[in-house]
Amino acid sequence: MNLTMLLDMAADGFGDRIVVGSRDLGISAARLQELSVAGAAAIREAGADSVVYLAVNGPAFPVAMFSAARAGVPLVPVNYRLGREQLDALLANHPRALGIADPFQTEALERAGLKVFSPQEWVQNLAASAITELDEDDAVDTDGDSDAPAVVIYTSGTTSAPKGVLLRHENLTSYVFGSVEFASAEETDAALVSVPPYHIAAVANVITNLYAGRRTMVLEQFTPQQWLDTVRREEISNALVVPTMLARIVESDADKSVPSLRGLAYGGAPMPARVIENALQMWPETGFVNAYGLTETSSTIAVLGPDDHRAALESDDESVRARLGSVGQIVPGIELEIRDLEDRVVEPGVTGRICVRGDQVSAEYAGIGRMVDERGFFDTRDKGYVDEEGFLFVGGRVDDTIIRGAENIAPAEIEDVILRHPAVLDVAVVGVPDDEWGQRIEAAVVLRPGVPVDAEELRAFVRDALRSSKTPERIVYWDELPRTETGKLVRRHVVDRLTRQEQAAEV
Structure with a gap:
């Protein structure tokens, strides 16, 4: 089954319901279907074999996704934070793509020889199109095309060069049918998504919320104040955040009242126990969901539900x-x-x-x-x-395993202990090359503002909970850790910086 079947079901079942964007200016299910038909025609006319999306999240993203699906080509959402060399190498894999890019990203696609639209141009051109139905000869087989690639997502490349993960229509529709009941949301329900389009959670939220009949909004630039204001203004019922976002919301001094918020999902990285405990106590009427999954598994494969929390x-x-x-x-x-x-x-x-x-x-x-x-x-x-x-x-x-001598040590075990200290906001524990032990344990720590703690005191705190062989030999304090937009720690960057700091100290 092709992804467009989900959209066609939504258009037939609740066509007038706003499913993308704000309550006042959003796109209905029926209008999204029309835009996808016009988009598919534009893709075919361009002779494109894929659609590269190099822009922030927004209404153009679901339009591009369903247009590509209806045209029978994959959507390729690309990390707009990649460096020039890495981006050029990735785009070389898609020489016949149609491009959608923010204005400051247009040059990269033009270097690759692609035809480019801005997100606004893409949606506006389709909205003005007279095409509302595909010719029978051009229509994609929504029942028989389940084995074709629907989306290609490149892995983050935090440890190696990005690899393109192929998600076929069958993978994504199986995920939707196994996790969501059709039209199960109330007409007033709305979801707020705070992840970039090149993350599997962004793709999954488009298709699951649409199938449920829930309006989806995107917060392009996250701050605790903006997030809280949007939840209240748009009467958001469900939201998705990564752990670092929830931590910033919990720690902020802003008004945290969110009377409409019934469900809050999080994932993408480990959640510090202190953060989730504080959030549960702060919003006792909200149901929390921890979702674990990977790009390769089409998103969620395990869930800790509200009652479990x-x-x-x-x-x-x-x-x-x-x-x-x-x-x-x-x-x-x-x-x-x-x-x-x-x-x-x-x-x-x-x-x-x-x-x-x-x-x-x-x-x-x-x-x-x-x-x-x-x-x-x-x-x-x-x-x-x-x-x-x-x-x-x-x-x-x-x-990530640290091998110190003949002992395998899990960084997460040490990080969990350090995060229990009341002065600690964030931590990364890594193995640094060592002539004697193979690797030695070091930690980079982010402290709460105005709450100092001596490194030796923190080492003693770890030693009391674990044993000396699992105690970091060195602890340094940084203002922040290198994390991706979805909260994943880039450990190789931590190792590189620790190594440079040590080398600089020896000079």
């Missing part, structure tokens, strides 16, 4: 309370195995590699193919374990 917060049982740090339970349609280094499935409570399979799991890379085993399981490269009740705990990337 409240039960964990209120429980005196340590094992239940610990679930507030989990990502919840696996969603229907996904199978999970935790495996050791010899590929054996381990028992509950034992940490291993998180491996999954299901129709929504793409695990496919452009030019490489599907990276699954003979049974169809995808190794996420995340470490984790499940408890006796099936709650999944994620412990960081396999590649």
Whole structure:
């Protein structure tokens, strides 16, 4: 099934309902369908085999997504923060694309020889088009085209060159049908999304909110004040944030009243326990959802729901309370195995590699193919374990492991301890090359403003909770850590900066 079937169902079921943008100036489901038809015709007329989207999130994004789907070509949302060399290399993979770019990004697409529209030009041109139906010869087969690529998302490249993840129509529609009930939202419901378009969560939110009948708004530039003001002004019922955003909202001095907010989803990076506990207490009427997933899995594969959050917060049982740090339970349609280094499935409570399979799991890379085993399981490269009740705990990337001597050490374990200190806002623990031990443990810490703490005191704090071999040998204080827009820590940048600081001190 092609993604356009979701839009066509929405147009038939609630065509007059605003589904994109503000209440006053937004786009209805029926109008989005018309724009997608005109967009598909424009893509075909240009002879494009893909649509590259190099702009901030906004109404042009869903229009581009469904236009591309109706034309039978993939949408390629590109990270507008990439450097010139990396961006040029990526665009070289799409020499016949039609481009949509913000004005200051136009040069990059023109260098690649692409025809370019600004987001405003794209939507305005389609709105003025007389085309409302595709010719039968040009219409995409919405029932039989499920195996075609719908979206190509390039991985962030935090540890290596970006790879293009192919998400086929079948993967994305399977995710929607497995997680959302059609037309389940109230007509007044609205979702606020605060992630960039090249993140899988942006794609997933377009299609799931549309299918549910929920209006979607985008906050292009996040600040706590802007976010809170938008929630109140637009009477937002559901919102999506990354942990760093929620932390800034919780820590801000702004008026935090959000009477319309019924649901708040978060994900993309580990959530500090202190932040989520404060948020739960701050908004007792809001249902919190922790969603865990990857680009390769078409977004969410595990969910910690609202009832799980409240039960964990209120429980005196340590094992239940610990679930507030989990990502919840696996969603229907996904199978999970935790495996050791010899590929054996381990028992509950034992940490291993998180491996999954299901129709929504793409695990496919452009030019490489599907990276699954003979049974169809995808190794996420995340470490984790499940408890006796099936709650999944994620412990960081396999590649993040610090090897000190012969001991494998998980940075997340040390970071969790440091984050418990009341003076600490953020932390990154990494392994730095060492002649004697192979790697030594070092930490970069962001402190709360006006709350100093001595590095030796912080080391003692860690030593009291763990053992000396897991205590950072050096702790430095920075104003902020290198994170992506979705909150993921770029550990190699931390290692590079720590190494440069040490070398500079030795001169």
